[in-house]
Amino acid sequence: MGIKLKALTKSPWVFHLSTGSCNNCDIEILDLLTPRFDLERFGILLVGSIRHADVLLVTGVVTRKVAPRLKRLYEQAPKPCLVVAIGSCALGQGIFKGSYNAPQPVDRYIPVDAYIPGCPPKPEAMIMGIVKLLNKLKGK
């Protein structure tokens, strides 16, 4: 593990990207920051720009209008950048499979490191997903 990746596991800053979701995964992500779950305790901070982020959280089915922007955001991210797909829509388009405006799921556009299933995943599931990802990076 390079020094950059090692530093990343200490305090991953996340950027949240909604690629055409129903808002629910997004709200549950925000919920993680509020008092009941309070992820800031562990150094996980939601940041306002992808240029400051270590982890990209992608929610929602990728619509035609968002697809080029998703690629561009990933290109703008400082590397190494971990990508976590959250929710059924981001994983495999969920109930929107077959829509004329949503051709492909997230991992056809950018490489995805972790998948968190659920509609929406519970905050606990999201925490578990991130912890598993970090443990894997540490080689545990």
Next chain:
Amino acid sequence: MAKTIIPIGPYHPLQEEPEFFRLHVEGEKVVDLDIELGYNHRGIEKLAESKTYDQIIFLVERICGICSTSHPIASVQAIEDIGGIAVPERALYIRSLIGELERIHSHLLWLGLAGHFIGYNTVWMWAWRYREPILDIFEQISGNRNHYAMMKVGGVRRDIEESDIPAIEKAVDDLVPVLDMFKGVVIDDPVIHARTKGIGILTKKDIYNYGALGPTARASGVAIDVRRDHPHAAYGLVEWNVITQEEGDVFAKLVVRVLEMYESVKIIKQCLKRLKKVKGEIDAKVKEIPPGEGIGHYEAPRGEVFHYVRSDGTNRPVRYKVRAPSYMNVPTNKTSVVGGTVSDATIILAAVDPCYCCTERTTAIDRNSGKKTLTGEDLIRLSQEKTKKVARELGLPLEGKLKAY
């Protein structure tokens, strides 16, 4: 003074959904606003035509995660309207109960975000902390915190057990002191007064011109509420009031939402009381949907949701139409934000509680000419040509009938 353009979005820390605003400013003053949407368009109306009536409820539930029971209620009512299906009384109470719990969680969510938008993060943290017990009730009733899947054509999918009622009652009772606290925080706090009073004003005339709905309209003194105007679910069977304010500014919208939560608590408690007495079926056991048209209304936390379904007697609809309240509310930003300062723009743009994922529409535009490739007239013409073609192939005399349109 030179005009400057401030782009906001589509991905910015302010709101969780993608949307793009172009603020035209002269100095500090906002002189014009462009709104660009369409990032969240998922083609739900078209998808609904390929799903059966039972599947549609799950699909429309995923139009929006915040009002994820408003769309299903409107949808089942539209489908029931086709067949004239009578819903058992107990199911009506459960529908209203779920709807009102959702209204409380949605308004608390907005209150928190509004606090966040004006840089008052304490309000955000507190509002979202007290939103959690509501989500716990949902988890207890339906097994999921957000998409509850409670609605079903002809009734509801799950009953509320007698043993669950005391816990729900307690959670709702515990909420009243919290609401009192928020009422104090909102109505007496000088910081919130300074940031929200007298900005983003919408007059009654603006509301009528834009056709704005829900708390946005009620904060400007227009007392429209579908729960009262077209009673559905159990809203005609319980006592409650429509909350209005006269000022039309952001503060009035805040007050309307806080006071509405009290009304929701009132409705929930009455529903729970009736649920103890009204026993029996929760499902009308619908077998088939006859051909015809149906409409369904529901007062979502943001305003009236409207669903239209046309059936040809099969198990799938031939046309499904959704109109969500933000579709009418978001354009009012153009009036409310212009004339204010840039610093107020954030809270004004969020004051209507916009829900872009409900609202998104799409248009095909030719890149070279910049013209719409398919306008409404084009679609009607194509449809008529196709009908004529089918009529010719089948040898049916449809020519005369088409002229009626």
